[in-house]
Amino acid sequence: MKKKIIVYERLEKPVLKSLQEKYDVKFFKNIDTQTNEEFMNHLKEAEGIIGLALEVNKTLLDNAPNLKIVSNVSVGYNNLDIEELTKRHIMATNTPDVLTDTVADTVFGILLAAARRIPELDNLVKSKQWVEALGPDYYGVDIHHKTIGIIGMGRIGQAIAQRAKFGFDMNILYHSRTRKQDAETKFDATYCSLDDLLSKSDFPVLITPLTPETRGLISKREFQLMKPSAIFINASRGKTVVEKDLIAALQTGEIAAAGLDVFEQEPVSPNNSLLEMKNVVTLPHVGSSTYETELKMSELAARNLEAGLNGEKPPTMINPKVWELLTK
Numbered sequence: 461m462k463k464k465i466i467v468y469e470r471l472e473k474p475v476l477k478s479l480q481e482k483y484d485v486k487f488f489k490n491i492d493t494q495t496n497e498e499f500m501n502h503l504k505e506a507e508g509i510i511g512l513a514l515e516v517n518k519t520l521l522d523n524a525p526n527l528k529i530v531s532n533v534s535v536g537y538n539n540l541d542i543e544e545l546t547k548r549h550i551m552a553t554n555t556p557d558v559l560t561d562t563v564a565d566t567v568f569g570i571l572l573a574a575a576r577r578i579p580e581l582d583n584l585v586k587s588k589q590w591v592e593a594l595g596p597d598y599y600g601v602d603i604h605h606k607t608i609g610i611i612g613m614g615r616i617g618q619a620i621a622q623r624a625k626f627g628f629d630m631n632i633l634y635h636s637r638t639r640k641q642d643a644e645t646k647f648d649a650t651y652c653s654l655d656d657l658l659s660k661s662d663f664p665v666l667i668t669p670l671t672p673e674t675r676g677l678i679s680k681r682e683f684q685l686m687k688p689s690a691i692f693i694n695a696s697r698g699k700t701v702v703e704k705d706l707i708a709a710l711q712t713g714e715i716a717a718a719g720l721d722v723f724e725q726e727p728v729s730p731n732n733s734l735l736e737m738k739n740v741v742t743l744p745h746v747g748s749s750t751y752e753t754e755l756k757m758s759e760l761a762a763r764n765l766e767a768g769l770n771g772e773k774p775p776t777m778i779n780p781k782v783w784e785l786l787t788k
């Protein structure tokens with residue numbers, strides 16, 4: 461009999477097809493997992509879950525007695541209760557590395573878009589309002605040779621630093637849980653406290669994972685520390701920022717602009733004031749969303765899932781302790 465697995469929200473088609481050939485697959489999207497009967501029924505027998513942003517908490521796990529592995533199709537895993545999974549000897553995996561360069565490219569995309577006002581000017585041209593040469597009211601600001609402040613110097617933070625250094629000749633400040641000597645040497649990056657970074661950067665860029673320590677990391681006080689000319693970029697998770705404080709900082713001119721790939725609530729509410737602001741560039745959480753990269757993420761997630769189901773060690777485990785416990 462084929463093993464039962466759940467695919468949630470997103471998996472690229474060729475990968476989904478290949479899993480469907482080997483497993484009894486049920487695909488779910490846009491459902492309330494707590495109340496969806498079909499989901500709950502399948503969950504009882506499922507040995508694996510693969511997908512994007514499914515909230516795996518104690519309640520879900522209480523209804524998943526046969527679960528061996530949860531394979532996230534993302535590098536972030538704030539949707540998983542790792543402690544609870546580990547306690548139950550359930551493997552958890554994510555998709556690091558394969559998306560690093562793509563997310564770093566996106567960060568520079570929104571940074572350039574916000575600094576050079578690209579969406580606003582694109583809109584002006586397309587709405588046929590370009591009727592004379594534009595003056596200072598429409599100028600942007602340079603990013604080359606300015607100071608970028610990277611909050612979170614993990615793999616993606618370092619790929620951002622690489623672009624900043626070698627693409628735009630920028631001065632690099634960073635703040636991270638641990639110092640990264642390698643990045644300091646390679647990119648001439650200077651480690652500093654969060655407060656120093658915020659007060660000295662032209663472009664504070666947030667790229668930390670969402671953890672209990674980073675939830676609400678940037679709020680009123682932090683915006684007050686930023687330069688009035690600062691352009692703030694968030695490509696981590698919406699909840700690392702207190703969004704009402706970001707809105708206030710933009711409304712009062714405490715900071716100049718923002719580029720956001722993530723929001724406190726996703727999809728973003730149509731009533732969110734950020735959507736009304738010309739100096740805010742928005743993206744619908746697509747940091748890693750190129751076809752090539754999404755495919756690589758799906759493939760890696762499927763490799764993780766299959767390894768776990770076959771009693772092998774998945775290549776990119778979040779809780780390797782479970783493997784030790786299972787093979788003791």
Ligand code: DGY
Binds near residue numbers: 535536537748
């Ligand atoms: C990731 O991989 O964490 C991206 O943000 C997609 O969720």
